[in-house]
Amino acid sequence: MVFQIILLLCSIYAISEQAAGLAISSSCEAKSSCGNVRNIPYPFGIGAGCYVDDWFEVVCMNDSLGSPKPVLKRLNLEVLNISLEDTYRYSRSTVRVNYPTFSNCTNSSSRKQNVELANSSFIFSYYQNRFVAMGCDNTASMRFSDDSMIGCSSRCDSSKVVRYDDSCNGISCCQTTITSGLNTFETTIDPIDPRKPAVTEGCKSAFLVEDDWFWESGSLINMSSIMSHVPVVLEWGILDTSFNTLPIAKKTAAEYNCYDHNYISDSKYQTSYTCYCNKGFDGNPYLVGGCPGKVFKAVVYFISLFFLLPFRVRY
Template identity: 45%
Template sequence: MGMAVGMVFLLWSMNVFIKAVGLGSSSCSGVCGNFTIPYPFGIEPGCYIDDWFAIYCNNTLGSPKPFLRRLHLEVLDISSEGTLRVNYPMSWSCPKSETESASNVSLASSPFVFSKLRNIFVAMGCGNVAYLLSSDDSNSSLISIYGLIGGCMSVCEKGTKQSNGSSCNGINCCKTTIPSDLDVFTIIISSMRGASFERTEDCKYAFLVDRKWFEENLTSHFEVQKMSPVPVVLNWGINANLSSLIMGSKSSHSTCQFANRSSSLGNMSSTFTCSCDSGFGGNPYRVDGCQDIDECANPRSCRFFNLRYRCVNIPGNYYCVLDSDHKSRNKILIIGISIGIIGLLFLFIGGWWSYKVIKKRKNIKRKEKFFKRNGGLLLQQQLSSSEVTIEKTTKLFSSKDLEKATDNFNVNRILGQGGQGTVYKGMLIDGKIVAVKKSKVIDEEKLEEFVNEVVILSQINHRNVVKLLGCCLETEVPLLVYEFIPNGTLSQYLYEQNEEFPATWDMRLRIATEVAGALFYLHSVASTPIYHRDIKTTNILLDDKYKAKIADFGTSRSIAVDQTHLTTVVQGTFGYLDPEYFQSSQFSEKSDVYSFGVVLVELLTGEKAISSTRTKECRSLATYFIQAMEENNLFDIIDAQVMKDAK
């Protein structure tokens, strides 16, 4: 009996091996015009791993062009590293046009997803509001928070028909990122409310597009309005169930990596991709597909000071040996070079001393230039004329001190990165640990606003708000110095295991109370009301006693006491963004409170504000929570730790 089972298993293994070797064999042409189709893609039957990777060659378009057979998308290029570029249809809306824009192509159940890193979502047109929904319902006409995963709006430029520049900064054109693992979406285009200068006769466009192609290869971004499809980058991976077809036939010098992916329906699937090992190149999916790279073909290999070495290539690497026929000549050459180096050494010492003197003078002038450009004189004037005594708490640091404190802004010192800049951990000369925020380049038009903001933050004195210690303005970009908060963010505390200090109900309630008190202080107690505009768990820090402190005031704005709202271009984080603010562009203190409400729900449920593991209708935590309340099953989604502690 055991022998019979072993024989069946042996026959099955041989069948899989024979099938694997047959796939992508040399008998497959893999050519469509001037385009070469690499395995696991293929044209003829038996030349591709499965039907999703089948390519057909269309010869009716003048020159042969490859298309994905099941998705009918034109292929522009294929990378063995797991990406391919395709031509993808745009969505548009023209008031007087009788034609409709092409419908989106769904990637559901396919091995393809839209690349988050390589693509962006773009909307064009005057007074245009474009929404990206996690749905394949192209007939949807209602816009709500259900399924909303992205979007942006572009305002009109008064007095001109359309900007001819190449920028996409919110005037007639806007752009934003897309979520991970996106395979199905719907685009809805509508007009901005209350835009008195809106031109209803203009067409409006919205589409996904290859970021690099859009930002670097177009003379003007508005050229795409004359196109039908635009390049889009897809990530691809082979289904893990087909691994037996690859592992038996892949190159011996390749490595495969497996990854999990969440579909639009919330299902998890496992895929894998392969790549050639270092020193090898080619197709990792074919037998002997990864061939050794001959580094000796590069004439610069083994060339040191014109001395003659012989390059020896070995699999995956190379080494150099001195040519024996030229040892004597090289010895004379080395002596001559040594004498020349000694003579030049004295010349270099004199030149180096002169260079150091000139460089020091240039650095002084450069720092003075940056100090003036970044508003240093204006800030000094504001600090000296302020009615509130803030000189003792707010300091103007030198660039030298902060470079030394952060080890020249070493990447190992990075605490976090965001839309406004990068934060580094540093230690001042007196031993005090601080957080140094290296801001992005500030527009000269916003210089006075930045200086005013530094003065306002310098006057904030609340135990639950991260304190600003000072700034440095003699660098190319401003540097802000804050007190260091050691225990990370509230997001890390909630979603990463912490056995020593678990997230008990009392701890969560205290954190919520502290954040609420800090918001009340900013809105109603501070001498000038301040809107934070980006309240979320990653912007709430925890100190050594796990007390909450609100941080990251990079997008914050101060307003007059009698002012009720702030009209501005929509900024914030999806999942925390107030829907009314997204629709009207009017930010009020209620918008901060809405974001705080999402934080409260995270504390109660232990769920993230946006999650691809929930159903597409409930990816937003706000939607998920409201639906649970309406269906009277709120206790089903409350965190188990909260249910255990809160009697």
């Protein structure tokens, strides 16, 4: 009788776990990994019907070495990992991508328009990225759509190695925080004093980069090599037109909660939504039944432990 109760509880738990998959087909679950990314959760997905809208479509592509890698199709950015968790409450969830850097190997000014996120489901994370410039006699800046800008300058040093633990404080490397709600910018690289003839050679670079990655990798970054891509964190939310088509948008439940983000994108007022499993639940809040209760799991465990413990005692 005891084992029948345990079996019944386990069966109920298994059914609750399977319910999360009812909103998407089994074929979508079979395609939820690509290369080194083992979990591509809904609302992202690979294949028709496996993602909430085009912004969340992922394609599995082979690089020049034939290795598969997941790519956000509309942005053409490689996905490094996806998080459904709301790390900073009331911010969007995140997707970590491989983002191109900008370099200039001449002594003249240059500029580059970056991948634009305007009117998309993504913004550059204010909390987890920073702007970095590397090189000798380098002034780099981010220029925004309203013509405002931020930037920093790095002067010369004989050292070839950047050490972030030295604060990247303006000697061959400089860094600054970015603005919140950032979705588009232009990168510029200029000599520190354009009136003077160039006295230095070598390439200069400027890029947005994930703060934690740069902190951990800083002591290994060599000034003599220009990185083509670095990790960048994007925050994401489902635009209201797509969110309102989801079954969870028309329900209220104790297991999960959703909230809206109102912001200006490309001079237009936009709303997107992020969901999370409430305290005591975990899983995927974008799927029907996607947040099974931690409490229920704990009850199953402790009941099993209580009934099985006498059989484990040996004298």
